[in-house]
Amino acid sequence: MSNSTAPPDRPLEPHSKALIIGASSGIGESLGRLLAEHGYLVALVARREESLNDIRDQINAKIEGFPHAFSYKHDVTHYEEVPELFQQIAADLGGLDLIVYMAASQPAMTEDEYNFSKDKEMIEVNTLGAMAWLGQAARRFSTAGAGHIVGVSSIAGERGRRLNPAYNSSKAALNTYLEALRNRLSQKGATVTTIKPGFVDTALLANASKTMWVISPEKAAEGIFRAIRRRKQVAYVPGRWRLVSLIITHIPSFIFRRLNI
Amino acid sequence: MGYFRRNPSQSGGEIPITEMIENKQQDQITVKPESRRRNRIELALPLERLEKVSSWGGASSSLSYVYRPSTVDKLGQVFDLARRSGHTVGLRGAGNSYGDATLNSENITLDFRRMNRILDWNPTSGRIRVEPGVTIAQLWQYVIEDGWWPPVVPGTAKPTLGGSAGMNIHGKNAWKSGTIGEHIIEFQLLLPGGQIVTCSPEQNPDLFYGAIGGFGMLGVFTSITLEMHRIYSGLLKVEALVSRNLGEMFEQFEQLLPESDYLVGWIDGYAAGKGLGRGQIHKANYLAPEADPYPSQSLRLENQHLPDTLFGFFPRSFIWRLMRPAMNDFGARFVNSVKYLSSRLGHGSIFLQPHVAFHFLLDYIPNWKGSYGSGGLIQYQCFIPAENAQETIRQVLLLCQKRGLRNYLSVLKRHRRDKFLISHGVDGYSLAMDFRITPHRRPKIVKLASELDQIVVTAGGRFYLAKDSTLNPDIVQSYLGSDTINSFWELKRRTDPDQILQTNLWRRLFY
Numbered sequence: 220m221s222n223s224t225a226p227p228d229r230p231l232e233p234h235s236k237a238l239i240i241g242a243s244s245g246i247g248e249s250l251g252r253l254l255a256e257h258g259y260l261v262a263l264v265a266r267r268e269e270s271l272n273d274i275r276d277q278i279n280a281k282i283e284g285f286p287h288a289f290s291y292k293h294d295v296t297h298y299e300e301v302p303e304l305f306q307q308i309a310a311d312l313g314g315l316d317l318i319v320y321m322a323a324s325q326p327a328m329t330e331d332e333y334n335f336s337k338d339k340e341m342i343e344v345n346t347l348g349a350m351a352w353l354g355q356a357a358r359r360f361s362t363a364g365a366g367h368i369v370g371v372s373s374i375a376g377e378r379g380r381r382l383n384p385a386y387n388s389s390k391a392a393l394n395t396y397l398e399a400l401r402n403r404l405s406q407k408g409a410t411v412t413t414i415k416p417g418f419v420d421t422a423l424l425a426n427a428s429k430t431m432w433v434i435s436p437e438k439a440a441e442g443i444f445r446a447i448r449r450r451k452q453v454a455y456v457p458g459r460w461r462l463v464s465l466i467i468t469h470i471p472s473f474i475f476r477r478l479n480i
Numbered sequence: 481m482g483y484f485r486r487n488p489s490q491s492g493g494e495i496p497i498t499e500m501i502e503n504k505q506q507d508q509i510t511v512k513p514e515s516r517r518r519n520r521i522e523l524a525l526p527l528e529r530l531e532k533v534s535s536w537g538g539a540s541s542s543l544s545y546v547y548r549p550s551t552v553d554k555l556g557q558v559f560d561l562a563r564r565s566g567h568t569v570g571l572r573g574a575g576n577s578y579g580d581a582t583l584n585s586e587n588i589t590l591d592f593r594r595m596n597r598i599l600d601w602n603p604t605s606g607r608i609r610v611e612p613g614v615t616i617a618q619l620w621q622y623v624i625e626d627g628w629w630p631p632v633v634p635g636t637a638k639p640t641l642g643g644s645a646g647m648n649i650h651g652k653n654a655w656k657s658g659t660i661g662e663h664i665i666e667f668q669l670l671l672p673g674g675q676i677v678t679c680s681p682e683q684n685p686d687l688f689y690g691a692i693g694g695f696g697m698l699g700v701f702t703s704i705t706l707e708m709h710r711i712y713s714g715l716l717k718v719e720a721l722v723s724r725n726l727g728e729m730f731e732q733f734e735q736l737l738p739e740s741d742y743l744v745g746w747i748d749g750y751a752a753g754k755g756l757g758r759g760q761i762h763k764a765n766y767l768a769p770e771a772d773p774y775p776s777q778s779l780r781l782e783n784q785h786l787p788d789t790l791f792g793f794f795p796r797s798f799i800w801r802l803m804r805p806a807m808n809d810f811g812a813r814f815v816n817s818v819k820y821l822s823s824r825l826g827h828g829s830i831f832l833q834p835h836v837a838f839h840f841l842l843d844y845i846p847n848w849k850g851s852y853g854s855g856g857l858i859q860y861q862c863f864i865p866a867e868n869a870q871e872t873i874r875q876v877l878l879l880c881q882k883r884g885l886r887n888y889l890s891v892l893k894r895h896r897r898d899k900f901l902i903s904h905g906v907d908g909y910s911l912a913m914d915f916r917i918t919p920h921r922r923p924k925i926v927k928l929a930s931e932l933d934q935i936v937v938t939a940g941g942r943f944y945l946a947k948d949s950t951l952n953p954d955i956v957q958s959y960l961g962s963d964t965i966n967s968f969w970e971l972k973r974r975t976d977p978d979q980i981l982q983t984n985l986w987r988r989l990f991y
Contacts, residue, residue, distance in 0.1 A: 222518070227987040227991065228542070229950075229988055302524035309543075310518075311518060313585045313586060362530050363532050
C-alpha cells in the first residue's frame with residue numbers, strides 16, 4: 220500500500236501537521252501513534268520501509284475517517300535528499316507545524332575501542348542528519364512566524380564519559396545546535412524544544428553500559444508530547460533526570476575521571 | 481520565446497482552442513481528478529521564495545513559493561518551472577478574496593501585481609485593454625478625466641482586474657449592470673501548457689464563459705479588454721433612507737430598483753423582534769448630461785479622493801485602532817445602534833458625492849480589518865432568489881442571533897442571473913455578513929455556516945467563491961449542479977490536463 224492523500228485544508232478547521240524523523244521503532248513510533256490519535260497529520264520518516272509502512276497502515280486502520288499517517292523512506296545520512304523530501308512532505312500534508320528529530324545511532328562499544336567508522340556514523344546520524352532536517356525547518360518556521368522544532372537528544376550529551384566518546388559528543392553537539400536555533404527563532408514566534416530522555420527500553424538500550432529508571436517507549440512518547448504541548452525549552456523525560464543531570468554536570472573533573480560512570 | 485509551442489504561421493501566435501485539443505493525447509483527456517491531487521516533487525524550489533501568504537480576512541494563511549513575473553515570457557517560465565519541479569500553481573491578484581481562493585499551500589503562488597500595464601485606451605469608444613495586475617484604482621484613475629467610469633466596481637479599489645475577472649465580481653449595481661464579466665469584450669488566456677487563446681462571446685465562447693468566474697483554474701488572463709461606462713459628472717446623487725425592519729427594507733428596495741443606478745442596504749445585525757432587519761439604504765444615481773454645470777471640474781482626479789479625516793477630526797489611518805475595543809458583542813451592538821439612529825435622523829437626505837467616496841467604503845478606514853484582532857474575520861455571503869429572499873434572510877438573521885454569533889456588519893444587495901458557468905448570480909438578493917474569528921468562536925462559526933448553507937440551498941440560493949471560507953463539496957455540488965461541475969471539469973481537462981492550476985479552495989471544494 221502507498222500513501223493516500225491528506226484531507227484538504229479548510230480555513231477554519233486546520234489540522235496540526237507533524238513530521239517525525241526516525242519513526243520506524245521505539246520512541247518515534249510511539250510518538251507517531253500518539254500524535255495521530257490526537258488529530259495530527261503525521262509524516263513518518265525512517266530507513267526501514269517495511270516496518271514504517273506497517274506502522275502507517277496500523278495508525279490509519281485504527282483512526283476512523285481520513286488517513287492521518289504518511290510514510291517516507293529515507294536514510295538521514297543522504298543529506299542531499301532532504302530539500303526535495305521536505306518539500307514533498309510539506310506539500311502532502313499541506314504545511315508543517317511540528318518537526319521531531321528522533322533518529323539516533325549508538326553502536327556497541329567497549330571502553331578501549333577506538334573505531335572511526337562507528338564514531339563517524341554516530342556524528343552523521345545523530346548530529347549532521349539533525350542539522351540537515353532542522354535547518355530546513357528553522358528557515359520555514361522563521362518565515363511563518365510559528366512552528367515547533369523538537370530535537371530528541373539524551374542525558375548522554377551532558378558529560379563525556381568513558382564508554383562512548385563519539386555518542387556523547389554527537390548529543391552534546393545536538394544540544395548546542397538546538398540552543399542556538401532557539402536563540403535564533405524564539406524572537407520570531409517559533410519554539411525549539413530539547414528533549415533529554417533517560418534510559419528508554421528501545422534497541423539503543425542494548426548498547427548502554429549500565430541502566431536505571433528504564434521506561435517504555437510509550438511512556439517516553441507521552442513525556443515528549445507533554446513537553447510539546449507546554450512548549451518547553453528543555454525537557455527531561457522522565458523529569459527526575461533533571462536532578463541527575465544537575466549533579467553530573469557539577470561533578471568536578473578530578474572526581475569525575477575517577478568515577479566509573 | 482522558445483518556451484511557447486506556438487504556430488508561427490498564425491498571426492499573433494495564437495492557436496484556436498479546437499485545434500489545440502485535437503493535438504492532445506486521448507489519455508490526457510481522461511485524467512481522473514484524484515490523479516493529480518498529490519503532486520510528486522522532483523526538484524526543491526529555493527527557500528528564499530517561501531513566503532507566508534494570508535487570506536484577506538486573515539483567518540487562515542499558508543506558506544507558498546511566491547513568484548512575481550512582470551511579462552508573459554516570465555510567466556511562462558514559472559509554469560515551466562512548476563512542471564519540472566512537480567509543483568502546482570495558484571493565481572493571486574491583490575489577495576482580496578476573503579478566504580482561501582488565493583492560497584496554494586506549499587506550492588507556487590503567482591502574484592500578478594507587477595503585470596500592471598494599461599495596454600490600450602480609446603477615450604472615444606471607452607474600450608480599455610489591461611494586463612491582469614492592473615487594479616480597479618489604476619483603472620478608474622486612468623479613465624475618469626475622459627468622462628468614463630468602470631461599469632462594475634466592488635467596495636474596495638484594491639483588487640486587480642485579473643482577480644476581478646477570475647471571480648467575476650459585482651458591485652452595488654449588480655441587478656442593473658450585472659457582473660464585471662458582462663463588460664469584458666475579449667481576453668487572452670495563457671494555458672499552463674504555454675498556448676495563448678483569445679476568447680470572447682463569439683470566439684471560444686465556452687472558455688469565455690468558463691474562465692470568467694473560473695477562479696483561476698483554467699488559465700491566466702494575460703490581457704483583458706473591457707468597456708467603460710460613460711459619465712457626465714464626477715459626482716453621484718446619493719440618497720439615504722432608513723428602514724425600520726426587514727419588510728420595509730425589501731419594500732423600499734423593490735420600489736427603488738427601477739429608478740436607481742446603485743442600491744445598497746446596511747442591516748443592523750443586533751436588532752431583534754419588531755426591528756429585525758432594520759437598517760439604512762443608500763441609493764445613488766449618475767447625473768444626467770448637463771446636470772453638473774462643471775463636469776470637467778468634478779471629473780478631475782484631485783476632486784476624487786477620500787477625506788483625510790473622519791468627522792473632520794480623526795485621521796483615517798488611526799481609526800482602526802479606535803474600532804479595536806468595539807469589536808465585541810457589546811461594542812458592535814452600540815456602534816450598530818448609533819449608526820441606525822443617525823440614519824433615522826438623516827432619513828431622506830440627498831447629497832452629491834464623488835464616485836470614489838460612494839463606492840469604496842471599505843477603503844475609508846485603512847486596515848479596518850486590523851480592528852478584528854489577530855484571529856481575523858471571514859465573510860458569509862449568500863445569494864437568494866427574489867421569491868424566497870425576504871423569508872430566507874429573516875431565517876438567516878434569526879439563526880445567527882439564536883446561535884449568539886451576531887455579525888458586526890451586514891450588507892444587502894440586489895442581483896440578476898448571468899451566463900457564466902461558475903456563477904453566484906441569482907435573480908434576487910444577497911446578504912453579506914462579517915464574522916470575527918477567535919479560537920473560541922471558530923468551531924461555533926463552522927457549525928453555524930453549515931446550518932446556514934442548508935437554509936440557503938433549500939431556498940435555491942447560491943454562493944460566491946471570492947468570499948467563501950466554509951463551504952463543503954456537497955453544498956457546491958447542490959447549488960452548481962452536477963452538469964455545471966462536469967462541464968467545468970471538461971474545460972479543466974482541455975485547458976490544464978496536468979492540473980497545474982490549483983488552490984486550497986479548489987482542493988477543498990472540487991475534489
